Amino acid sequence: MDLHSPLKKFFGFNQFKGLQEDVVKSVIDNHNTFVIMPTGGGKSLCYQLPALMKEGTAIVISPLIALMKNQVDAIRGISENRGIAHVLNSSLNKTEVAQVKSDIEEGITKLLYVAPESLIKEEYVTFLQSQKISFVAIDEAHCISEWGHDFRPEYRNLRHIIKKIDNVPVIGLTATATEKVQEDILKTLGITDANTFKASFNRANLFYEVRPKTKDVEKDIIRFVKQRIGKSGIIYCLSRKKVEEIAQILQVNGIKAVPYHAGLDAKTRVKHQDMFLMEDCDVVVATIAFGMGIDKPDVRYVIHHDIPKSLESYYQETGRAGRDDGEGYCLAFYAYKDIEKLEKFMASKPVAEQEIGHALLQEVVGYAETSMNRRKYLLHYFGEEFDEVNGEGADMDDNSRNPKSQHEAKDNVVKLLSIVRDTKEKYKPKEVVNTLIGKENAMLNSHKTHLQPFFGIGKDKTGPYWMALLRQILVVDFIKKEIEQYGVVKLTPLGREFIENPKSFMMTEDHVYSQEDSSDIITNTKGASISADEKLIKMLKELRKKIAVRQGVPPFAVFQDPSLDDMALKYPITLEELSTVHGVGEGKARKFGKEFIGLIANYVDENDIMRPDDLIVKSTGVNSGLKLYIIQNTDRKLPLMDIAKSKGLEMSELIKEMEAIVYSGTKLNIDYAVEDLVDEDQQEEIYDYFMEAETDKIQEAMDEFDGDYDDEELRLMRIKFISEVAN
Template sequence: MGSLGTVSEATEVLQRVFGYDAFRGNQQDIIEHVVGGGDALVLMPTGGGKSLCYQIPALVRPGTGVVISPLIALMQDQVDALRTVGVRAGFLNSTQDSYARREVEEAFLDGELDLLYLAPERLRVEATMRLLDRGKVSLFAIDEAHCVAQWGHDFRPDYLELSALHERWPDVPRIALTATATDATREEIAHRLNLTEARHFVASFDRPNIQYRIVPKNEPKRQLLKLLQTEHAGDAGIVYCLSRASVEKIADFLVENGIEALPYHAGLDSRTRAANQARFLREDGLVMVATIAFGMGIDKPDVRFVAHLDLPKSVEGYYQETGRAGRDGLPSTAWLAYGLADVVQQRQLIDKSEGDDAHRRRLNIHLDAMLALCETVECRRGQLLAYFGQSQEENCGNCDSCLTPPEAWDGTIAAQKLLSTVFRLRKERGQKFGAGQVIDILLGKTTDKVRQHRHDQLTVFGKGSELRDTEWRGVVRQLLAQGLLGVEGDFGTLVLTEGSNQVLFEQRQVRLRREPERTRAPKAAKSSAKAKAAIELTAEAEPIFERLRSWRGETARELGLPAYVIFHDATLKQIATELPSSLEALGTISGVGENKLAKYGDQILAVLAEVV
């Protein structure tokens, strides 16, 4: 676009190319800083508009913006989306043949690309470095920058090489972006990418349109099915499982129950993974059941729910994964089923993990923070934001703790009874058992195992009849979460900790969370006063919206594009509500830029003429 641009140029590009009236949050400050040649480290939640923070400076500054992204499987979609709005974009990665690569290289050297996407490993190839030397680079954007953090949730060794960018091209501004990072991770990113002099921009991590819910596990498959059938029928969503076997099992279970679901994990061949991902991105209403191998960089805006059937290893991972819901700002659900076995399993995985004691300590710190989020009696969102060093003035009104407040109770006596049982088994019998046997002893159950080991002769036998089995399991889970009880070995046997001694012998009080009886699902996310304003369709607008969605689906199939690349739901809802009758009026709709207006405007007006 010629000479270095101004803020007014950036605003003009925002409106003309992308079809938005104004910048959101601190987008304008970031763009102004990078356009002026400054380095930036940007922390902004998924759906907050991170990509515009480098795309617009690349369009305003002379040369080509080079985007380093680990998402090879998604580069084609990212480039297609940019081309749809009239941006000249290309990519270089290992999926291309030599002819396609040469074509992109020539376009770059001829100054005919606004944006060039590269996988980080390409920058380890000297030929790529020489190519960039021969062309004009306007900026380097390092997407998913948390991949550089050694103890983050998605470390990629290739990212460590990116610190060399500044040494080779000292005058080219760099912008590193991530959707999640604690202060410690942010400092590590800055250090490892040689961005210590960069200006930091930290947006609010709040996603008010997402309703956070964490439920005790009780037949999790059935709980998931009920959630999908009652609240998210026909919606696109992601279900995360810890193991490949679980992924296959849950996907089959959903299909058997009439829900179109696909599996995704590293054990599938690359062709199947790519095909399933492409279907999820291009079709409406599919459910992807996956390990955490799936999801980074998924731009699908209409994911209405993210469900976890296993406990995430860290709050950062949980935030990143749940952030794939509701990128369009419309009401969405983040749902997690969590139980005692999750805590035991994660503790065991940490004990067996490779690495030194310091590494295991870090993993335990991550897990402790995740457990604290699960067990809090306070607002979930407040706890989540506090983890990232941010605060909220009042409860959010859009999480399960706010919608159906749990009760905190004094669990000291219950904790002492349970710890005393573990203590007596060890001291009097030299034995260690898992939670099930300990709870059977407290409830006075005369099972074969109890009789075999003569546990009915222990003084604690039958002393816990005031709580039900499920309540005792909650006590064990919360004691494990608080570090007041330990677990060891492959069979998850319970052991005492220093904290246990404080409860047993030093009168330490134990506060526990009692889950409320839930007779109905919480109110929909859109009822929250803090949720981002969304267009509510009237009865008259609903069929028009559905007809526009149908047109969008047909058009996307013809062009081989994901439907959201044509238009987001939010744009179609505004069209269905405002019913523009001319190209000029259609051009004022949010998300309808110059190129899309020219490409699709007449078709949309024709659809409206049919149904209005």
């Protein structure tokens, strides 16, 4: 069956993302289905699309009232009938409940969002038994497992309630789950036969950076946020006091920021959350209490003022950036002092919990201090391999952009592996390192390790050196950590093989986070969208805000940012043209489109804008694909002729594409190409001309230089000029 036309009709997308299509097929074919997909991977579409297509009402069980409200708003946004989606929870009065029931009876409601507590109510169960139910979806399914990071007891009983209502397929969805949690979910829901889909945890558009945390950390944060005024961001802190402090410092510096933590009363929390969703503030400073109920696609950065307690929470929290596939910048500030602070907090916990806590913290230290590709490190933690040369998003972290130096460490790897073997694989990393550097402690002495001939064979290097090497061989699978024994290190077959036949092993030197190391990091991330007509985008955003306020929904429920960018590239002035825009389906075009095309038509008129004629034919995919290709390959300094040839373009056509890119505000570095054509003094002469000229028209430049330069030379110089001066 073709799922693409309903996808376009309801959601305005031409393509599915990742595993979405396979999941939707499985649900439509009435199979039990289990989906593990990272935050921002497009989980909700996996049940929303089949629900809209199938007969009857789909029940969606979700633990968060805020999240339900967001999703209901978004679904109502694509349909002319309000009743298409409803919430059934404790926030409704009698009249509202009656309305929900009548819409379900009349077959209008396709999606019914229910909290687990409401589903226990006898009257609701009885009512639903008599209705046509298409399937039941359980969102945030990790809440079922006591091993999950957010266990909710009322979730354990869901299986029996679902059976009571109807024998329908069950869909479980979660954004993060270790093997143990996955098994637990399938068992508890009684769907061990489910089709399981596990998506890659790689979010290629996110840029990861760790900076040393100095006494100037507040200044660093202000500088970072000020470069992104008007963009939404979240700043996480560990304590409520710090949240209040940072929110205040930002406000004093003219940044629209609000605090969010569990110590504020519920009304203030809701108000601050709504301000963020409705774009009345740019930044939320929060403890981890914030974010679970947030489905805001255009969060552009997530800053960790304090490093989190586990990589799992770090992954969840950074995952709130860039859900619309646009730019997402994840910046963490790290100082070992913070880790020691967290260890102190743990001292009061039972020993078993302390052990797990320490093991999790060591993973975070490893991530912060590593100088290898951060994405590779992170994905390895979730049991996923990543190719740091060709993988998607391979250069989207500080370590890949600014690689540290490497040296041959083959002999040291052999030393390290043989120590693990000779101490009978019973030590954790710290003890392995102490054995190498010959540092005695009670643990080593009790095993008589200090009397062994190999004790201290790595004295010539420091403890941090061996710890860094140990982490690097862990990621390439020479050793593994035993989960059951809280992180004891064991050799793998690959590691044993390496001891027998050592090969070259290039070790990257780890970061040393001292106070002064505050090197500037490139902040231009490849995931940034190519922006179009900035003035029009601003007007479109204001209109979107106005409509959102009128409808009482967040702005992104009207149109997402990539859709506005695309409108400002294509200038659609009819509803038909509008529906060729990225992320705009027929329903949305009909519902919100009139005012947008009205505004664009006026704008085009007033500013004498030449609209592209081939609007309908060209889909954005082709266009932006070509743009990205040009940007990437000029970055790689590929000869322009080669770029043109590989895309079947004439040189003049390629130059036209490059002009479109720089005029839309994106930098292109073509110095290498210009240097081949024009020498330094001539470049300076043309550069100065454009600096002083009234207009950048090429014909006028040709006249001015009286035939000294040809069309191509001047156009390339103009691209270089615009790129450097205007962007």
